[in-house]
Amino acid sequence: MDKDSAISSDLEETLQGHRRGGDSSGTLVVSDQEGYVGDSITFKGRNLPANERFEIKWKTTDGRWGVLKANEVVGAQYHPRTETVATVTTDGSGAFDEEWTVAQDYGGEHRIEVVDGDSTVATATFTILPHFELDRTEAPLGDFFTITGHGIGPNVVTNNYQVAWDNGNVGFMTGVMNRGTATARIRAVGPPGKHTLQVWRNYRGVPYLQNNTQSPYGPVADGRQSQWTVEVTEPEVEPRTAWLDDQLDENPISIHYPEIDEETDAELSISPSSGQPGTSAFITGENFPANEEVDLIWYRHEGHRVKGIPITPEPKPDMLPTVTTDDNGTFQTEFTIPQGEGSTRPITAAVEGREIAVTGFMMQPSIETFSPTSGPVGTTIEIELSGVGWPVYENAPYFLYDNKPLGYVCGLTDNDGGGVVRLELPASGQPGWHFIDAYPCIFEMQEDEPDFELRPHLSYLDNHPIRPLPAYHMAFKIEE
Structure with missing residues (x-):
């Protein structure tokens, strides 16, 4: 028996893996080191076995809210996820070029692997940068501007962004779910004319004002727009005075x-x-x-x-x-x-x-009373809500008045008025329409950072824990 034939099958398999595999056996280069969701990039493989088929694996995470007993919010939870994003075949010189569009995913660095069976033969990295899009720059009074964030988180600093209207902090948006994508609707409040809308970043839940000048994490959107001048126009019809977002069919827990x-x-x-x-x-x-x-x-x-x-x-x-x-x-x-x-x-x-x-x-929640709907400054506005939930993620709607944080209410459960919220607010502002919105918030969370507690959750539409909760929307007209 010669020496080669005496090699065990396990050893031969290992040697073959070294001949063909291992992180250093091939070369993978990405056309860009960083970019945004939706960008086209090219994977360039070189120094690989000729005329062979490989899979390109994308390393990332899955996100969800950790919730105990469908009531107690622990915090944002992330777990590893691997996807096959392409299958390629090398040419006669052991090379390939594969164009790919960066899919909806979390921001940060992602490892890319060229895989042959169980062997990784080449690696590279690509960093997804966060960016934000505004659906329009003009809206009638009482309507909404929609901000969509892409490439958010999961880093503790970069999964919590704050939205400001005319330099006032409206609330936060996060991409815990939906692979780092989040949607926030911001009310077009008066007076009619030009206003500013801006996205900030800070894990403490309030804007860090040096984001774009002295932050170690760089500008908010790494070069893309995060501040807009928008126009609020006179409405063609009077705003609705009391309504909720559409509610979905649900099943009990x-x-x-x-x-x-x-x-x-x-x-x-x-x-x-x-x-x-x-x-x-x-x-x-x-x-x-x-x-x-x-x-x-x-x-x-x-x-x-x-x-x-x-x-x-x-x-x-x-x-x-x-x-x-x-x-x-x-x-x-x-x-x-x-x-x-x-x-x-x-x-x-x-x-x-x-x-x-x-x-x-x-x-599901309901606006039972919103009265009156007009009057002079100082008029007492009476509001009654019912169906306010007892779990922490639906127990404390947070009220805004003309996009300014006002405070929260609570669906008390220690008396016969459980789930029925009654409050009174004084009408304020210049003559014309003023807007009251109450957004879901997370009353209590076990993890301290990022700080998501007791703040208007603007991305409640696609990122709130457990249930698709609606926001409450109201309008009051100040008369002279």
Whole structure:
């Protein structure tokens, strides 16, 4: 047996890997070292085996909010993710050129690998720079400008950007979800004429004013525009005085259900599964005992986190009817969703005092009162909201007046007014229309940085934890 034939198959495989693989066996160069989402770049492979097929791998992350029990927000969480972005074949000299468009992804440095099976044969890096786009530079009074951020985060400094209107801090936007892309809508407030809109950056949640002059992280958008002069025009029709963003169909969160006394074949369902107070809904029961009375029980969540009182689902008798099943053990009854705290409202069904089935209704917020809608300076504006949720990410809508932060309200849960928020504001400003907006915020978060707590979350549309919450929008006219 000669020496070569005595080499074990494992060793031969290892040697073959060294002949063909390893980070130093080939060369990968990217046409640009850094750029923006949407840019076209070219991967240039050289010094590779001729006429062979390789995959190009893109190393990045996945982001989500860490949330415990669909209630307690831990913070932004990121995990490694690898994608195959191209498959290439080298030419006779072991080279390839592959053009690629930078996909929607998080900002920062990304490793690129040329892979042959399990072997990485060449590597390079490319840095995605954050940038922001404004949908228009002119909007009628009361409408919105939309800012879209690309290449945000996940670095603790670069996943929190603040938006300012006329040098006033409106709120923050973040790209925790949606691979570093975030959307924020900023109200076009008066007086009509020219205004400034600007994006800042700071992990503490407030603008760091040296971003573009002395920041160690460089300008906000690394050379692209982050400040705009916009025009607010007179509206052709009067603004709406009280409305919410469109709300999606939702399902209740079962972790917020109470424990029932006994597991049986009985089934309870509700249609629709989500809506505002006042919604007409049908409760249907199946597989219950035949010709039996069934007590339907509505649950509230009661407690107070600031006082240290745990928030738990508690029964509220006499809010729902008692029904009788038919010969097949089924029933259906119609009722009107009452006012109450938002998020999951559990409903149980009890037979002879024992709860044997549970379902839930996802309570969505509503503007119950906004009055009056006009008057002189100093007029007291009365606002009543209902369906404000008890989890921390929906418990504290943050109010702005003409894009200026005013403060937050809370959907209290330690009294019978849980989920119903009442407040009074004095009308202020010059004659004409003024705008009140209440955005979702994160009341409490376990991680300290970035500081997302108790600030208007402007990117709530595509980056808020757990639920697609709406914002509240109102308008008041100052009369002379």
